[in-house]
Amino acid sequence: MEKPIPLNLIQQFEKVFIDEKSWDSAVAERIRTYFPVDKIERVVQEPFVGRGPELSPEEFDRSKKNIFVTTFNGQFFKRCPGATQKKTLTCCNYYVLNLGSQCNMNCSYCYLQSYLNSPVMKIFSNIDQALSELEEMASQHAHLPYRVGTGEVIDSLSMDEITLYSRQLVNFFKKYPKWSLEFKTKSDKVDQFLDLGPAQNVMVSWSINPPYIIQSEEHGTARFEERLAAAEKCVKSGFSLAFHIDPMIWHPEWKENYAFLIDEISRRFTPEQVKVISVGALRFQPEQRHMMRQRFGMKSLVTSAEMFPSEGGKYRYDASLRHEMFQFVLKKFRDHNPAWNLFLCMETPETWLNSFEQTPMQVPGLHDYFRPLPKIKSENSDLASAVKI
Ligand code: SF4
Numbered sequence: 071m072e073k074p075i076p077l078n079l080i081q082q083f084e085k086v087f088i089d090e091k092s093w094d095s096a097v098a099e100r101i102r103t104y105f106p107v108d109k110i111e112r113v114v115q116e117p118f119v120g121r122g123p124e125l126s127p128e129e130f131d132r133s134k135k136n137i138f139v140t141t142f143n144g145q146f147f148k149r150c151p152g153a154t155q156k157k158t159l160t161c162c163n164y165y166v167l168n169l170g171s172q173c174n175m176n177c178s179y180c181y182l183q184s185y186l187n188s189p190v191m192k193i194f195s196n197i198d199q200a201l202s203e204l205e206e207m208a209s210q211h212a213h214l215p216y217r218v219g220t221g222e223v224i225d226s227l228s229m230d231e232i233t234l235y236s237r238q239l240v241n242f243f244k245k246y247p248k249w250s251l252e253f254k255t256k257s258d259k260v261d262q263f264l265d266l267g268p269a270q271n272v273m274v275s276w277s278i279n280p281p282y283i284i285q286s287e288e289h290g291t292a293r294f295e296e297r298l299a300a301a302e303k304c305v306k307s308g309f310s311l312a313f314h315i316d317p318m319i320w321h322p323e324w325k326e327n328y329a330f331l332i333d334e335i336s337r338r339f340t341p342e343q344v345k346v347i348s349v350g351a352l353r354f355q356p357e358q359r360h361m362m363r364q365r366f367g368m369k370s371l372v373t374s375a376e377m378f379p380s381e382g383g384k385y386r387y388d389a390s391l392r393h394e395m396f397q398f399v400l401k402k403f404r405d406h407n408p409a410w411n412l413f414l415c416m417e418t419p420e421t422w423l424n425s426f427e428q429t430p431m432q433v434p435g436l437h438d439y440f441r442p443l444p445k446i447k448s449e450n451s452d453l454a455s456a457v458k459i
Contacts, residue, residue, distance in 0.1 A: 075104040089140040095195035118189035127364040138190040146200040184358035221254030228257035258292035258300035268308020275312035280327035316350035336406035
């Protein structure tokens with residue numbers, strides 16, 4: 071029997087607007103079954119229209135508390151935006167599948183603050199179309215190691231107790247063992263799909279930071295221990311793992327706190343269970359600073375950080391500090407076990423060479439993540455919308 075939607079998740083939302091085109095979809099039916107009637111409204115268009123081109127901090131906050139269930143009318147399956155900025159970033163071959171947008175958690179550094187301009191969180195009801203796009207691609211290239219992730223503009227799992235989309239995706243990827251799926255999350259919501267394991271080509275990954283940073287910057291997310299406990303459940307059920315130590319955030323005790331994180335991962339997991347560990351440092355678009363200061367004040371380690379414009383336009387820490395942070399993580403993991411598979415995501419080629427002394431294609435174990443693969447049909451047309459990340 072399907073698991074009900076937990077009350078504490080329902081209570082996070084003021085309202086669910088259901089587009090009349092989506093009214094009879096499976097996800098809308100589920101919402102209508104479990105949400106109180108007075109939280110549901112049937113609509114013919116996106117709510118809260120009539121706003122300006124950008125969201126104010128108040129509108130952004132409101133967008134986290136109101137859901138709009140609707141259909142997505144474009145191509146679901148797209149290449150990772152990092153892969154489209156070849157001159158300034160070194161990124162992996164990665165495709166994204168967005169089944170909604172916005173997030174019900176609230177990290178101070180979240181890039182969605184400068185990326186989204188929709189006044190509501192969206193859940194797309196037409197997952198069948200997404201699956202048929204995947205099917206078309208997979209039937210042509212079943213033998214190639216395509217990697218697909220669902221956590222670009224919405225957390226892969228934090229809303230999954232509402233949608234249960236993970237179940238359809240896991241079942242799909244089990245048919246294509248060369249392809250891999252990544253659920254990227256800061257939640258601990260995994261129980262709803264564990265019974266479908268084992269599925270080694272489904273990787274459940276956690277963005278992880280030391281408890282101190284989670285406490286001060288990652289509001290509403292699962293705590294450090296909750297994330298690692300959920301990861302242990304995934305291993306037991308036959309899923310593979312990844313960790314993203316990203317964004318690393320400088321603070322006076324950063325070495326001690328990141329050392330604790332690395333010790334915990336090394337103590338509780340093996341390099342065989344964790345396919346990859348990516349590392350990145352704090353970065354954001356210049357226009358995000360105002361929004362972050364308005365929403366989190368100057369006490370945040372993010373809003374008060376000393377940042378510099380970098381090639382590509384984002385603010386980053388000074389290059390030598392980034393290098394020191396990446397070297398620290400790399401060395402600490404390697405001291406535990408040289409077999410850990412580490413890479414830098416969304417970083418410049420110079421940082422790669424300074425930190426790893428080789429390019430991703432030369433790092434053992436990372437070849438498949440960076441090997442160019444045939445382009446998919448939608449790639450050219452979607453570049454313009456993707457480069458903002
Ligand atoms: S969990 Fe991810 S998407 Fe959600 S607020 Fe934090 S950074 Fe943004």
